[in-house]
Amino acid sequence: ASAMARLDVTETFCQITFPGHLHTQESLRYATDFQFRDTDTLIVTYPKSGTTWMQQALTLLFNRGDATVSQTVPNWARAPWLEQYYCPEVLKASQGPRIITTHLPYHLLAPSLQGSRAKVIYVTRNPKDVAVSYYHFHKMANFLPQPGSFEVFLNKFLDGTLNYGSWFDHVKGWTSQAKDNRNFFYITYEDMWQDLKGSLERISTFLQCPLEAEELNSTQRHCSFSSMKENAMVNYTQISEEIMDHSKGQFMRKGKIGDWKTMFTEEQSRHFDQVFESEMESSQLRFVWAY
Ligand code: A3P
Numbered sequence: 001a002s003a004m005a006r007l008d009v010t011e012t013f014c015q016i017t018f019p020g021h022l023h024t025q026e027s028l029r030y031a032t033d034f035q036f037r038d039t040d041t042l043i044v045t046y047p048k049s050g051t052t053w054m055q056q057a058l059t060l061l062f063n064r065g066d067a068t069v070s071q072t073v074p075n076w077a078r079a080p081w082l083e084q085y086y087c088p089e090v091l092k093a094s095q096g097p098r099i100i101t102t103h104l105p106y107h108l109l110a111p112s113l114q115g116s117r118a119k120v121i122y123v124t125r126n127p128k129d130v131a132v133s134y135y136h137f138h139k140m141a142n143f144l145p146q147p148g149s150f151e152v153f154l155n156k157f158l159d160g161t162l163n164y165g166s167w168f169d170h171v172k173g174w175t176s177q178a179k180d181n182r183n184f185f186y187i188t189y190e191d192m193w194q195d196l197k198g199s200l201e202r203i204s205t206f207l208q209c210p211l212e213a214e215e216l217n218s219t220q221r222h223c224s225f226s227s228m229k230e231n232a233m234v235n236y237t238q239i240s241e242e243i244m245d246h247s248k249g250q251f252m253r254k255g256k257i258g259d260w261k262t263m264f265t266e267e268q269s270r271h272f273d274q275v276f277e278s279e280m281e282s283s284q285l286r287f288v289w290a291y
Helices: 011-015 023-034 051-062 068-072 088-094 104-114 127-140 150-159 169-177 189-194 196-206 214-222 227-228 265-278
Strands: 039-046 099-102 119-126 184-188
Touching: 023 088, 023 196, 023 214, 051 068, 051 099, 051 150, 051 189, 051 196, 051 227, 099 119, 099 196, 104 169, 119 169, 119 189, 119 196, 127 150, 127 169, 127 184, 127 265, 169 265, 184 189, 189 196, 196 214, 214 227
Parallel strands: 039 099, 039 119, 119 184
Antiparallel strands: none
16 A cells, blocks of 8 residues: 555544534634645535545545544544634644545635645535434534524525525535536535445545555445444544533434435425525536435
């Protein structure tokens, strides 16, 4: 295995506890002024779209299926959130390829990404499932307000007033510059769910990090929902109760597609479809969700 391809993880990474708090003005400025390196890979998602899953996938791909890092270093430390205050600390010492995560909208990062050859991986998920997952996450994440009823929460989702704003703007913004951009890779949670191995292969091709069959098999194994649910380095059980209260729900909750059907009423689904149609009218992307 090439040493170059390996993820650069320093000791200090593991010492930092996950910040439950939302970003500050200062950390936001750090993000917008960030100097990307051509060897960086940026994972971009709207919350609850498969962020942790992609963090795990990239960790294993860069480590050629060797699970050591993915089992000993928490995800937030091996793929820090650019907008979180601890990011400079984590990235300070690293020299090699870095995985960085963000939920920020495109317009905030566009200036620093332009002119850089950093790779961007954008993951989307059926927004109905995102809304349901985000709703449950609000119940257990103590740094977020209590969600209230699902009806109330869903309206906030559709109005774009939740943390990180409008899902529609997020997706439209990031995918608007995908065309002819060889450093941009678009994938859905559903792609990964339906064909994890094929998705991992496509990602590894994009990253120019080809794996041997056994390395790919190992990557796939450690990215399965059942494996990640048990892995304390990705299931957030190491986090203090003040930040995430696992007695109120699990971070690795269901890991399914189409779970929205257990929450949405017919009326809510119809209304959602109408908002989706009008919001996404201007988007080149065609979403197909058969579930
Ligand atoms: P659910 O709440 O629907 O179960 P994020 O990491 O962006 O916050 O997204 C969290 C969602 O991704 C949760 O969805 C979680 O269960 C799901 N997830 C995490 N790892 C997964 C995996 N290996 N396979 C399927 N879903 C996964």
